[in-house]
Amino acid sequence: MQSEFSLLSGDEAVALASIDAAVTLGTGYPGTPSTEILESFEALGGRAQWAPNEKVALEVAIGVAFAGARALVTMKHVGLNVAADPLFTVALTRLDGALVIVSADDPGMASSQNEQDNRRYAVAASVAMLEPADSQEAYEFTLRAIQLSERFQVPVLLRMTTRVCHAKTLVRGGCFPIAAPAPAHFEHDFPSRVMIPAYAKPAHRRLRATLAALAAWNEDEGPNQLVPGDKSLGIVTSGVSYQHVREAAPDATVFKLGMTYPLPIERVRSFANSVDRCIVIEEGDPYLVEALRTAGIAVEGKPDAFRFGELNTARVRRILTGDNSPEPKPLPGKPPALCPGCPHRIAFNALHELDCIVSGDIGCYSLGVLPPFSAMDTLVCMGAAIGVGLGLRHALPLDQARRVVSVIGDSTFVHSGITGLVEMVYNPPKGGHVVLLLDNGTTAMTGLQEHPGTGRTLAHAATGKIVFEDLARSLGIQNVHVIDPLPDPDAFKQLIKSALEKDELTLIIARRNCLLAAGAIRQYERCNEQAD
Amino acid sequence: MSKPTNVVIAGLGGQGVIKASDILADVAVASGLDVKKSELHGMSQRGGSVSSDVRFGLQIFSPMVTEGEADFLVVVAADQIEVNRAVLAPGGVLIEPSQIDATRLSNSKSLNVALLGVLSKHLPFTDEAWKTALMRNLPEKLHEANFKSFSIGQGR
Numbered sequence: 001m002q003s004e005f006s007l008l009s010g011d012e013a014v015a016l017a018s019i020d021a022a023v024t025l026g027t028g029y030p031g032t033p034s035t036e037i038l039e040s041f042e043a044l045g046g047r048a049q050w051a052p053n054e055k056v057a058l059e060v061a062i063g064v065a066f067a068g069a070r071a072l073v074t075m076k077h078v079g080l081n082v083a084a085d086p087l088f089t090v091a092l093t094r095l096d097g098a099l100v101i102v103s104a105d106d107p108g109m110a111s112s113q114n115e116q117d118n119r120r121y122a123v124a125a126s127v128a129m130l131e132p133a134d135s136q137e138a139y140e141f142t143l144r145a146i147q148l149s150e151r152f153q154v155p156v157l158l159r160m161t162t163r164v165c166h167a168k169t170l171v172r173g174g175c176f177p178i179a180a181p182a183p184a185h186f187e188h189d190f191p192s193r194v195m196i197p198a199y200a201k202p203a204h205r206r207l208r209a210t211l212a213a214l215a216a217w218n219e220d221e222g223p224n225q226l227v228p229g230d231k232s233l234g235i236v237t238s239g240v241s242y243q244h245v246r247e248a249a250p251d252a253t254v255f256k257l258g259m260t261y262p263l264p265i266e267r268v269r270s271f272a273n274s275v276d277r278c279i280v281i282e283e284g285d286p287y288l289v290e291a292l293r294t295a296g297i298a299v300e301g302k303p304d305a306f307r308f309g310e311l312n313t314a315r316v317r318r319i320l321t322g323d324n325s326p327e328p329k330p331l332p333g334k335p336p337a338l339c340p341g342c343p344h345r346i347a348f349n350a351l352h353e354l355d356c357i358v359s360g361d362i363g364c365y366s367l368g369v370l371p372p373f374s375a376m377d378t379l380v381c382m383g384a385a386i387g388v389g390l391g392l393r394h395a396l397p398l399d400q401a402r403r404v405v406s407v408i409g410d411s412t413f414v415h416s417g418i419t420g421l422v423e424m425v426y427n428p429p430k431g432g433h434v435v436l437l438l439d440n441g442t443t444a445m446t447g448l449q450e451h452p453g454t455g456r457t458l459a460h461a462a463t464g465k466i467v468f469e470d471l472a473r474s475l476g477i478q479n480v481h482v483i484d485p486l487p488d489p490d491a492f493k494q495l496i497k498s499a500l501e502k503d504e505l506t507l508i509i510a511r512r513n514c515l516l517a518a519g520a521i522r523q524y525e526r527c528n529e530q531a532d
Numbered sequence: 533m534s535k536p537t538n539v540v541i542a543g544l545g546g547q548g549v550i551k552a553s554d555i556l557a558d559v560a561v562a563s564g565l566d567v568k569k570s571e572l573h574g575m576s577q578r579g580g581s582v583s584s585d586v587r588f589g590l591q592i593f594s595p596m597v598t599e600g601e602a603d604f605l606v607v608v609a610a611d612q613i614e615v616n617r618a619v620l621a622p623g624g625v626l627i628e629p630s631q632i633d634a635t636r637l638s639n640s641k642s643l644n645v646a647l648l649g650v651l652s653k654h655l656p657f658t659d660e661a662w663k664t665a666l667m668r669n670l671p672e673k674l675h676e677a678n679f680k681s682f683s684i685g686q687g688r
Contacts, residue, residue, distance in 0.1 A: 110572040313596070333580060
């Protein structure tokens, strides 16, 4: 192996490719396993920024691509749900630059609330999709996605999974030359970018024609790979599953798909016809199996048991040999817990002692559901704490409704909690409501990223700051308190108790920096003061 | 080395499990091998169990070590041995904290590197390559202490 190879994660490889392609702007919202892409892009000298949420990030990226420049937007799988609205319609528009949307899926839910398979989004939104299988492909496919996006003037989905994002494998950069971007520019083109029905109707027809052209490209020169082998077993696969396949069945003939929407159906058909037995190995949903069968290609799939969790070499062996015996269950390790001394501990102790019904949210503080706190009753999606809490208040008898508290973290609040506050002011429950905003000054769960409430950019430089208490007061919330829960946990508990007794709207901001971030935050503040 | 070598490093969040696997992967890359390394981030970082798979050889496909196929299991926390034991191949080597005289470590946080010292006796990499990898992956002020911990692990 030569020295030009470096050991990079898939996330780092996407960042390196974005640098090599002179991407104008990278934007996104932190989410495991996608977070490191923008951090690496920034570290390599790229312009990267955190958006308040994935919808805004995608919208900003669309603007960059409308201006003829190159945009990268990153998110975890559930983030694409938030960004789905712009996604479905940007597909109809004509881009002048490039738009690459990274969806980092989490099969097995190492750090997520569901294991949705975002390959379905490519089909639903009619967006071309590439699936890298290791870091080298993450590098090459990012560049290819930019090329395709510019050539066909459509967005491209780069669908990765945890083991592609986080596994480190060898990468050789510079092996996939890409033209320098054209200078940013804007030309009026109303029918291509203003999706009123009169323009969207022809745009939909144009999109179908573009997809047909993309499918033809994928048939002829798509990044798909035939691994010759024994014709008695043929395997169709993509992404990290390919790696497990090569371990589990080293002698098999393999057709590895790099572009999985639109599919190179005729290539797969002739592959299937060339082998005695053709089986699809894919993680998650039976996406490929269903698409191939719909096209009349006879392929075997996997038993439903393998729809859950990640695949690995052992599981692929089981699928191939039809071994349906119970799988060994790994012994439970030590579960994660809130750090010793974490300020969230005080909040959840108080909620537990007050016997609250807690509408929770997504972050480190989701761990408040576990003993000894057992103080979280619901968790659905980013920002849901407030809406779900309000719904509980509307429906429950008053004595129970008065026990409901919505608990949300600072980054999550900016992401999608603000509209919940608006709802609370607009449709207040009869007994009022209490929202507890756990403001630890960082996006702790994903690894201490900045957000608009910290007043610092992705690179920790000073910028505009959203002041939560000012925002809440401006919305008309009657009682807004800011308290550090650490010095006097009893006083903090009493504050929640008295808020619950009122039939009013209350926002309590529990403000104390995350222990893991506190040192760095002090450092950033000092640096930024000196820069002033 | 035509067959891949499979190493699993395990412990608890904060013990330097990932750092140890970074160092091992670095040595293998510098020695001209194909290398893949994989672990799960996120929730596991909050003090829970952590394990990292490192595989190297002429050509590596899957980034994950299959259960029952690890040649080496390096465990930094004694209470994580049983949780991870099933990953070891028959005849695989367990490397554990009891193999290190902790009183000799100038910094208890360098147990991860001391255990790499034990592992190094089973692997074909030169002392020089290990030293270079340690230097590349650790801040300079920790170099001397970790060289010493590594030597202790090597039984010197």
